[in-house]
Amino acid sequence: MNISHENIDEINAVITVNLAPEDYNPQVDKAIKEQAKKAKLPGFRPGMVPVSHIRRTYGKAILLDEVNRLVSDQINQYISDNKLDILGQPLPKEDDQNDYNWDFNDTFSFSYEIGLAPKFEVPFTEKTKFTEYVIKADEATLESRIKNLRRSYGKMTNPEVSEGGDVLYAELKQVNAEGNEVEGGIANTASVRTDLVDDKKIKNSLIGLKKDDEVTIDVKRAFKDNADIARILGIKEEEVAGLEPSVFKLIVKNVNRLAEADLDQSFYDKxxxxxxxxxxxxxxxxxxxxxxxxxxxxxxxxxxxxxxxxxxxxxxxxxxxxxxxxxxxxxxxxxxxxxxxxxxxxxxxxxxxxxxxxxxxxxxxxxxxxxxxxxxxxxxxxxxxxxxxxxxxxxxxxxxxxxxxxxxxxxxxxxxxxxxxxxxxxxxxxxxxxxxxxxxxxxxxxxxx
Incomplete structure (x- = not known):
């Protein structure tokens, strides 16, 4: 057996493995004998199939497997022994198309391309400078966090008129360009969070609404996230892309508002x-x-x-x-x-x-x-x-x-x-x-x- 590699340049090389019959036949013979012990074939008792029959029937397939395994093992061992810093895995050369008989007497030669890692020095030393930031909470961030905490422990109220940030419990009905309900169209009742509305004009139209008020909105313009649209319409998220028309009549059933918790001892203790x-x-x-x-x-x-x-x-x-x-x-x-x-x-x-x-x-x-x-x-x-x-x-x-x-x-x-x-x-x-x-x-x- 002979294995060697040739550098094409600093980052490309070829590994070549040459195998003579004496290199692979011992492993092939061993594999054939093991197969004979395990084989269950018609006309033969389990474990009593003649080795000659296995060689004649499955010999070439076993030879191919063992040669491939031997070549792979040898290449991996060669890379390890020679400390080659490779990228990816060796690939058979595309122009390496030898015509073999696979009759247990061939001398094989296989060539594989390998990519080599480039040489470099680690670019960090004790002189390399970086800035390590200590982030302080600005007032807007602090107020936002306090607001979220107070809302988390707040109480739900039902004001008569909606404001920004309220949740509208509403019925939604699909309408056409004339504002008429689409026959067989989508209709659903759901909670609509006004804070999730992205379009400013639509968001403003949801302020100042009372129970039973109606407003028409284009849900695709109103919401960026298809998941939000799917939730309020009661449809699957993948159906949103093909939603036509996307205009809906929104009829207010109730206005919900989360009142912030008071800054008192009970809140602090919780x-x-x-x-x-x-x-x-x-x-x-x-x-x-x-x-x-x-x-x-x-x-x-x-x-x-x-x-x-x-x-x-x-x-x-x-x-x-x-x-x-x-x-x-x-x-x-x-x-x-x-x-x-x-x-x-x-x-x-x-x-x-x-x-x-x-x-x-x-x-x-x-x-x-x-x-x-x-x-x-x-x-x-x-x-x-x-x-x-x-x-x-x-x-x-x-x-x-x-x-x-x-x-x-x-x-x-x-x-x-x-x-x-x-x-x-x-x-x-x-x-x-x-x-x-x-x-x-x-x-x-x-x-x-």
Whole structure:
């Protein structure tokens, strides 16, 4: 057996595997004997099928399988032994079309294209500068959060006349261009949230309405989200695109308004526990602290993105693009050429950052441990439970059971592994580079690029 590789250039190479009969026949003979022991064929007792019969009947198929397996194993071993930093997987050369007899006496030669990762230096040192933002809650953000909290613990009222932000319980009837009801058209009774209406003119038309008042609205103009349209009309979301006409008569049945909770001790106790907060000033500072603690994640995301963009900008390398496109087509045969071209630039960006991450991990002995992936899975599950079933506190043992079940899904496990890897690299880089801390209000932070 002989295996070698030839560099076409710095990022493309060809691996060639040569096999003589003595290289593959021992494995083929072993496979044929194992098949004979397992075979159940008419006229033969189980496990007593002659080896010669298996060779004669299935020999070429077994030979093909074993040769392919041997070639694949040898190429993978060669890549590992020679520490070749490859991209994707080896692909058979398209012009490698040898005509073999497959009679157990052939000398085989197989050639495979490989793409090589470009050489580069990690572009981050202790002299690389970044800004780490400490986001403070501006007054508008603070007031918005306080308003939402008060509404969450408020009471529903039924005023006579509608105002902005009210919910109209109304009957909707599909009408034609003349304003007449469409025969057999859509009719439904539902709650219409005026705060979700996007069109200003339509939103204004829903203010000042009383019970039994009527107004005509175009639901496709009124709402951006098809899910909102589907809900108020009682139809499937996929039916919204073909909805014609999209004009409906809205007849008010009731006006609902959520009155905000009073800023009193009862409200403070419900939010923070009995006696923890006793004044409006303490309440505002408590909410400010909670808002700013949530904004830490926004600051981290900004820093991560700045590091990502800096890494992409600092490294100017070539990739084996022709090879990578062939590999993507081979592994995703359903992808169309225009789809491949459209997403290829983003693919190269992600590939470049993945190479940077892997280089940082390798050079610094970083390691992603199973316990870390399990811990992240438990965090994600606990957050979901808190979101959908407030007040329910699963035990650590229950979370562990849910997490192990989640990690049994290969796709989910890979996603969480990549998250832990990204966090580990981010933490390492935060400790390496020079960070300049800067306070900024949230509204100003949103203006940053």
């Amino acid at each position: 939010l923070f526990g009995e006696g923890v907060v006793t004044t409006e000033e303490e309440f505002r500072e408590k909410v400010r602290g909670e808002v700013e603690s949530m904004l830490v994640q926004n600051a981290n995301q900004k820093l991560q993105n700045d590091i990502y963009l800096k890494g992409l900008e600092a490294i100017n390398v070539d990739f084996p693009e022709a090879f990578l496109k062939k590999w993507l087509k081979a592994t995703n045969p359903e992808i169309k050429d225009d789809e491949l071209e459209e997403g290829f630039a983003d693919f190269l960006k992600n590939l470049k950052w993945t190479l940077i991450e892997n280089r940082i991990i390798t050079q610094n002995g970083l390691e992603v441990k199973y316990e870390e992936v399990l811990s992240l899975a438990k965090e994600r599950i606990a957050a979901q439970i808190k979101m959908y079933t407030p007040g329910q506190e699963p035990t650590d043992q229950e979370l562990a059971q849910y997490a192990v079940r989640l990690l049994g899904d290969k796709e989910q496990a890979n996603r969480l592994f990549d998250e832990v890897k990204a966090l580990k690299v981010f933490d390492y880089l935060k400790g390496l580079v020079k960070l300049e801390t800067k306070e900024i209000e949230y509204d100003k932070f949103l203006e940053l690029k």
